[in-house]
Amino acid sequence: MSTIRQQLASPLQLLALATAGLILLPLGYVTAQALSADPAVWSRLWSTRIPELLFNTISLAASVAVITLFLGVSTAWLVTRTEFPGRRLWEGALVLPLAMPTYVLAYVYSYLLGFGGPVEHLWQLMAGPQARIFSPHSYWGATLVMALDTFPFVYLLSRSALLSMNVSFEEVARASGASRLSTLWRVTLPLMRPSIAAGLALVILYVVSDFGAVSLLRYQTLTYAVFQQMTGRSDNTAASILSLLLVALALIFLITERWFRQRSRFYQTTGRYRAPQRHQYGWLGTVAITSYLGLIVGAAFALPASLLIQWSLSPEAQATLDSRFFGFVWNSGILAASAATGGVLIGLPLAYLASRRPTLLNVGCLQAAYAGYVLPGPVAALAVLVLFTKLAPVFYGSVLILIVAYVIHFLPAGLQSLEPALQQITPNLEEVSRTLGFGMRATWRRVTLPLVRNGFIVAWVLMFLQTMKELPATLLLRPVGFDTLAIRVWMEASEEYFQLAAPAALLIVLLSLPALALLVSKDWRAA
Amino acid sequence: MLFTCPLPTLRRTILSGLMLFVGVGLFVPSAQATDKLTIYSGRGERLIKPVLDAFTASTGIQIELLSSGTTELVNRLKAEGDRTSADLLITNDAGSLELARTAGLLRPLNMREVERAIPAQFRAPDNAWVGLSGRFWIVVYNTTLVKPDQVKSLLDLADPKWKDKIAIPNSGSEYLQAGVSVIRATHGDEKTRQFLQGLKTNADGQVYQKSSQIVDAVAKGQVALGIVNHYYIYRHLATQPNAPIAALMPDQQEGGMGAIMNVAGVGIIKSTKHLDSAKLLVEFLVAQAGQKLFADLDKEYPLHPDVKADPALVERKSFRAALVPLTKLAELREPTLTLIEQVGLR
Numbered sequence: 001m002s003t004i005r006q007q008l009a010s011p012l013q014l015l016a017l018a019t020a021g022l023i024l025l026p027l028g029y030v031t032a033q034a035l036s037a038d039p040a041v042w043s044r045l046w047s048t049r050i051p052e053l054l055f056n057t058i059s060l061a062a063s064v065a066v067i068t069l070f071l072g073v074s075t076a077w078l079v080t081r082t083e084f085p086g087r088r089l090w091e092g093a094l095v096l097p098l099a100m101p102t103y104v105l106a107y108v109y110s111y112l113l114g115f116g117g118p119v120e121h122l123w124q125l126m127a128g129p130q131a132r133i134f135s136p137h138s139y140w141g142a143t144l145v146m147a148l149d150t151f152p153f154v155y156l157l158s159r160s161a162l163l164s165m166n167v168s169f170e171e172v173a174r175a176s177g178a179s180r181l182s183t184l185w186r187v188t189l190p191l192m193r194p195s196i197a198a199g200l201a202l203v204i205l206y207v208v209s210d211f212g213a214v215s216l217l218r219y220q221t222l223t224y225a226v227f228q229q230m231t232g233r234s235d236n237t238a239a240s241i242l243s244l245l246l247v248a249l250a251l252i253f254l255i256t257e258r259w260f261r262q263r264s265r266f267y268q269t270t271g272r273y274r275a276p277q278r279h280q281y282g283w284l285g286t287v288a289i290t291s292y293l294g295l296i297v298g299a300a301f302a303l304p305a306s307l308l309i310q311w312s313l314s315p316e317a318q319a320t321l322d323s324r325f326f327g328f329v330w331n332s333g334i335l336a337a338s339a340a341t342g343g344v345l346i347g348l349p350l351a352y353l354a355s356r357r358p359t360l361l362n363v364g365c366l367q368a369a370y371a372g373y374v375l376p377g378p379v380a381a382l383a384v385l386v387l388f389t390k391l392a393p394v395f396y397g398s399v400l401i402l403i404v405a406y407v408i409h410f411l412p413a414g415l416q417s418l419e420p421a422l423q424q425i426t427p428n429l430e431e432v433s434r435t436l437g438f439g440m441r442a443t444w445r446r447v448t449l450p451l452v453r454n455g456f457i458v459a460w461v462l463m464f465l466q467t468m469k470e471l472p473a474t475l476l477l478r479p480v481g482f483d484t485l486a487i488r489v490w491m492e493a494s495e496e497y498f499q500l501a502a503p504a505a506l507l508i509v510l511l512s513l514p515a516l517a518l519l520v521s522k523d524w525r526a527a
Numbered sequence: 528m529l530f531t532c533p534l535p536t537l538r539r540t541i542l543s544g545l546m547l548f549v550g551v552g553l554f555v556p557s558a559q560a561t562d563k564l565t566i567y568s569g570r571g572e573r574l575i576k577p578v579l580d581a582f583t584a585s586t587g588i589q590i591e592l593l594s595s596g597t598t599e600l601v602n603r604l605k606a607e608g609d610r611t612s613a614d615l616l617i618t619n620d621a622g623s624l625e626l627a628r629t630a631g632l633l634r635p636l637n638m639r640e641v642e643r644a645i646p647a648q649f650r651a652p653d654n655a656w657v658g659l660s661g662r663f664w665i666v667v668y669n670t671t672l673v674k675p676d677q678v679k680s681l682l683d684l685a686d687p688k689w690k691d692k693i694a695i696p697n698s699g700s701e702y703l704q705a706g707v708s709v710i711r712a713t714h715g716d717e718k719t720r721q722f723l724q725g726l727k728t729n730a731d732g733q734v735y736q737k738s739s740q741i742v743d744a745v746a747k748g749q750v751a752l753g754i755v756n757h758y759y760i761y762r763h764l765a766t767q768p769n770a771p772i773a774a775l776m777p778d779q780q781e782g783g784m785g786a787i788m789n790v791a792g793v794g795i796i797k798s799t800k801h802l803d804s805a806k807l808l809v810e811f812l813v814a815q816a817g818q819k820l821f822a823d824l825d826k827e828y829p830l831h832p833d834v835k836a837d838p839a840l841v842e843r844k845s846f847r848a849a850l851v852p853l854t855k856l857a858e859l860r861e862p863t864l865t866l867i868e869q870v871g872l873r
Contacts, residue, residue: 048871115749137732215736220873228873231599232699233864234626385606397612476599480565480612481591491572491594495739 013362016349020368023408026383027247027371033240041237049225050245057221057249060142060214061207067147068203071296072154073189073196078293080162083278084286090293091159095152095519097300099512101469101486102149103212104505107493108304109145110136110216142219146207148300153206154199156458156519157417161195162188164424167277197260198416201253205412208250209376211472216493222246223376227472230378243379247371254370305509311502320500325488329507332468332484335399336511339406340463343414344456346407351418356427369415372408377472380409385477397479405473410466414459421455422448461515468508485511562804563589567604569597569618569701570791574825581820582811588804597623597701604632604796614799615808617659619791620701621649622708622856624656629857633794638806644813649790649830651854658790658853659812660827661843663757664706665786666775667742672751680778681710681787682718684752685725694733694741694753695726698864698872702738702756706787707867708859709851713784716866723870734873739763746770756789758826761839765826776846785849789856790830791821 079091097105112119113136124131134140169191173183189196214224222242229239281289311317347369354366372380384405388395395401429451433443471486478487485504492501568575572594579590593600597618604611604627616633618624627633628651635653642654649658666678672692678684684693696703711719733750735741741753742763748771760774778784793812795805811817815834822829828836828843836843851859 044865044868048868115744116747135732218732218734218736228697228699230602231596232697232701232704234598234602234605234860236602238868382602382606385603389606389608389610393610397607397610475595476603478593480567480593494737495571496737496743 012349012353016353016362016365019346019350020365023372023411024368025387026375026380026408029383029386030240030243030247030375030379033237034244037237037241042241045238045241050242053220053222053225053242054245054249056139056219057208057223057246060139060146060219060221061204061253063139063143064146064150064207065200065204067143068151068154069196069200071147071151072199073158073192075151075293075296076155076158076162078289080159081278082285082289083280084289086290090290090297092517093297093301094155094293095516096297096513097149098152098465098519099509099516100149100301100304101212101489101505101508102145102206102210103216103469103471103493104308104489104508105149105300105304106136106142106145106213106216107489107498107501107505108307109141111307111498112136112303113141137218139219142214142217145213145217146210148296149213150203150206151296151300153202154196157195157199157202157420158192161192165191194261194420197257198420201257202413202416204253205250208246208253209409211377212469212490222249223378223472226376227378230382230476236382239379239382243376246376254367258367305506308502308506308509311499312506314499314502317499317503321503325503328483328485328488328504329511331482332486332508333511335402335406335484336464336467338399339403339410339467340414340460342403342407343411343463344418344460347411347414347418347459348456351415351422355419355422356430366415366419370412372411375409377405377409377470378476381405381473381476384408384473399479399482402474402477402479402482405477406463406467406470409470409473410463413462413466417455417458417462418452421452421458457518461519464515465512468512562587562801563591564614564801564804564808565591565612566593566615566617567600567613568592568594569600569616569620569623570594570825575617577824578812578817578820582808582817585811586804586807588807596699598699601627601630601632605630609798611796611798613796614801614805615793615795617791617793618701619662619789620705620856621656621658621790621792621853622705622860623701624792624794625651625854625857626860627794628653628655632797634797634799634802636795636806636809638809640810641813644815644818644831646830646832648852649792651794656792656794657809657813658792658830659818660791660822660825661830661848662702662789662791662825662827663776663786663848664702664754664789665757666777667745667753667755667760667772668775669745669748669751670771670773672748675773675775678752678775678777679780680783681706681754682714682722683777684729684754685722687725687728689729689752691729691731691733692751693726693729694735694744694750695730696738696741696754697734697736698867700738702789703754704860704863704867705789705856706754708856708863709787709849710784711863711866712851712855712859713849720866720870723867723872727870727872742772746772757840761826761837764839774841776841778849779846783847785847788848788853790853791825791827 075094079087079094111117113133115135120133123133165188170183170187173187178186208221209223211223211227214221215227222245226239226242226246229242230236350366350369353362384401388401429447430443433447438446469486471490474484474487475490478484485508488504489501489508566579572592575594576592579592582588583590597620600616600618601623604613604616616624616627633655635655636657638654641650641657645657650656666681666684668675668678707719707723710722733744738755738759739762741755742759744750745753746763746767757774760772763770763772776786778786793809795802795809799805812821813831815831818829818831818834822834823837826837826840828840
C-alpha cells in the first residue's frame with residue numbers, strides 16, 4: 001500500500017499516468033463502440049470482409065518486414081564495416097527515402113508501372129505489344145512501395161547499433177578463432193537484435209497503419225477498410241469493429257517485439273569508443289556495392305524525386321504556385337514542428353520511468369502510449385474529435401485538436417528511439433552522480449540529458465517527418481481553410497492529376513531534408 | 528538610405544503589395560468584408576471554387592471552403608453539433624442531404640426564389656436542401672472494345688461475359704449506394720443481390736476510389752466498361768478529345784427502369800450565424816447565371832427549367848430518368864449498405 005502511494009507521489013509519475021490515460025481514451029472509445037455493436041454486424045463482417053482484410057494486412061506486413069530486414073541490415077553493414085569510395089555519401093543517401101511519403105512513392109509507381117505507363121511501353125518494345133508487366137495495384141506493388149519507403153528505419157537503427165557497439169566483443173570472438181561470418185552471426189547480429197527489433201517494429205506498425213499508399217494502390221488492408229467504412233457510412237460501428245481487430249493484431253505483435261528485446265539488454269560498460277576496422281574492397285567490390293546501393297536509393301528516392309521535379313516544372317503545376325500554396329507550406333511546417341515537440345515532451349517521462357523504474361505501473365504506462373500507433377489514423381481522429389467536443393469544446397475547431405491526434409498517433413515512433421537511448425546508458429552513471437552529491441535535477445541535466453540528447457533528436461525528427469506526411473487524421477480533423485501539403489497531394493493524386501500533385505509532394509520532400517540531415521549529422525554516432 | 532536599398536525591385540514589390548492590401552481594405556465596405564461564409568463541400572474543390580469565387584466577386588462575401596468526402600462531412604457535422612463553424616453544406620448526393628435533414632442538421636428554407644427556380648422533385652419537402660444540378664449514373668465504354676448495343680441495362684453488366692472487363696467505384700461512394708438503392712426500389716432485393724454478385728465477380732480487381740480513375744482505365748483499354756457518373760466522361764474528353772470512350776444511357780428500353788439520377792445540392796446549416804449571407808449564396812446558385820456556372824463546371828444538367836445544359840452532353844430530353852424520388856434515397860440507404868456488405872463488395 002505504501003509503495004503504491006510512494007509511486008503515485010512523484011509528479012513525474014502523475015504526469016506519466018495522465019499521459020497514458022489521455023492516450024488510452026481513443027482506444028477506450030473504439031473498444032466501447034465495437035463491443036456494444038449489434039452481433040449481427042460482427043457476424044456479417046466476419047463472413048464477408050474480415051478474413052480477406054486480416055490476410056491482406058498480415059501478409060503485407062510480413063513481406064515488407066522480410067525485405068526491409070534484408071535491405072536495412074545489409075546497407076547498414078556496408079556503410080559501417082566496409083570502406084569504399086563514396087561511402088560517406090551513401091551513408092547519408094540511404095535515409096533519403098524517409099523524406100518521401102509512402103503515398104507519393106505509391107503515386108509515382110502507379111504512374112511508372114501502371115497500365116500504359118512508361119515501363120510497360122519499354123517492355124512492350126522488347127517483348128511485343130501484348131506484353132504486360134506486373135500491376136502496381138496489387139500485393140506486390142504495395143510490398144515494393146512500402147519496403148522501399150520503410151527500410152531506412154531498420155537501416156538507421158542497425159547502423160547506430162553497429163557504430164556504438166563495443167568492438168571488443170567482436171575482437172574477442174575473432175581472437176578466439178571464430179571466422180568473420182561466424183562472428184557476424186554469433187556476436188554482432190545478436191548484439192544488434194534489440195535495435196533491429198525496434199526498427200522492424202517501426203516498419204510493421206507503419207505498414208499496418210498506412211492509409212495513403214494502400215488506397216492509391218487499391219490494396220485492401222484493415223486501415224484502408226476502416227477509412228472506407230468511416231467515410232462511406234453514417235455509422236461508425238463497422239469501422240470500430242475493424243479498428244479493434246487492427247489494435248489486437250498490433251498488440252500481439254508488440255508483445256512479441258518486447259519479449260525479443262527484454263531477453264537481451266546490453267549496456268555500454270566503458271566510455272571508451274573505438275571505430276571498428278573496416279574491410280577494404282577492390283574496384284570490383286566497389287562497383288558491386290555501389291550498384292547495389294545505387295539501385296536501392298535510385299528506386300526509393302532518386303527516380304521518384306526526379307519525376308517530381310520534372311512534373312513540378314510543367315506549366316500546369318506552375319500555375320498552382322500561388323499565395324495559397326505557401327499557406328499550405330506554412331501549415332505543414334508549423335503542425336509538424338509542434339507535434340514533434342509535444343511528442344518529445346510527453347514521451348520523455350514515460351520512457352524515463354519505464355527504463356529507470358520498471359515497475360508494472362511504469363511499464364504499463366509506456367505500453368499504453370503505444371496504443372496510439374496501432375489505432376489507425378482515421379479512428380484516432382474520430383475519437384479525438386468526439387472527446388474534444390465532450391470534454392474541451394473551447395479548443396474545438398482549432399489546430400490543437402489536430403496536434404493532439406498527431407501526438408497520440410506518433411508518440412510511439414518517438415518512444416522507439418527515446419527508450420533505447422535511455423536504456424543504453426547504464427544506471428550506474430546516474431547513481432554515481434547521485435553519490436557524488438548531485439540532486440535528481442542536476443543529475444538529469446548534467447548526466448542523463450547529454451547522454452540521451454541524440455536519442456531525443458532522432459525522436460523529434462521521426463515525429464516531425466511522420467506528421468508532415470500524415471494523411472487520414474488530417475483529412476478528418478483539419479480546421480476549415482487549414483489544408484496541408486499532404487492534403488493537397490492527396491486531393492490531386494487520387495484524381496490522377498500527377499503533375500498538379502507534384503509541387504506539394506516535392507515540398508514535403510524538401511522540407512523533410514533538413515530534419516533528415518540532423519538524423520545523420522556527426523553527433524549522432526556518439527549516441 | 529531608403530533609396531540605396533540593394534534590392535529596389537523587391538522593395539517596390541513589397542511596397543506596392545502593401546498599398547494594394549490597404550487599398551482593398553479601404554474600398555470594400557467593412558460590413559461586407561467581415562462577412563464570411565464557411566462551406567463544407569463534398570464536391571471537389573476544383574469543381575466548386577470558381578462558382579464561389581464568382582459569388583465573392585459579386586457580393587464581397589468571403590468564403591472558407593472545406594472540401595472532403597460527402598458522408599465524411601455529414602459525419603463531421605453530426606459530431607460537431609451546434610459548435611460547427613459551417614454555414615452551408617454542399618454535397619453530390621441527395622441521399623446525404625436528406626440524411627443531414629432528418630438528423631436535424633439543416634434549416635428549413637422559406638424562399639420564393641428557390642421554389643420558382645428549382646422543380647419540387649429536386650428539393651426537400653421543407654426546402655431544407657435544394658438540388659442544384661442533375662447527374663446520371665451510367666455506363667462508360669471503350670468504343671474499340673464494345674458495341675453500344677451490347678449493353679441495354681445496368682443489370683447486363685453482371686453477365687459472366689464481362690468477367691474482368693468492368694471497373695466500378697468502391698462501396699463507400701455515395702453514388703454507388705444511391706444507384707443500388709434505386710435498383711433495389713425498382714427490381715427488389717433478390718434481383719439486386721444477383722446483380723451485385725455478378726458485378727463483384729466481373730470487377731474483381733477493378734474497384735476504384737475515384738470515378739476519374741475508372742474512366743481513365745476504360746480510355747486506356749484496361750477494362751472495356753465502367754459505371755460512373757456521366758460528367759467524368761466529358762471531363763476526360765475535354766482534356767483528351769481523342770480518347771476512345773463514349774457514354775451509354777442504360778435502361779432506356781420499353782418498360783425499363785430509366786437512367787439513375789441523383790442531384791448535387793445545398794443546405795443551410797441549422798446553427799448558422801450568417802443566415803442572410805447564406806441565403807444570398809443559395810439565391811445566387813439557383814438563379815439562371817449561377818445554375819449555368821454550377822452545372823457547366825462539372826458538365827452536369829442544370830435543374831432550372833430555363834437553363835440549357837452544355838451542348839457536349841447527351842440531350843436531356845432524349846432519355847428517361849428512373850422514377851424513384853430523391854428523398855427516398857436516404858431511407859433506402861441503410862438496407863442498401865447491408866446488402867452491399869452481405870455480397871461483400873469492397
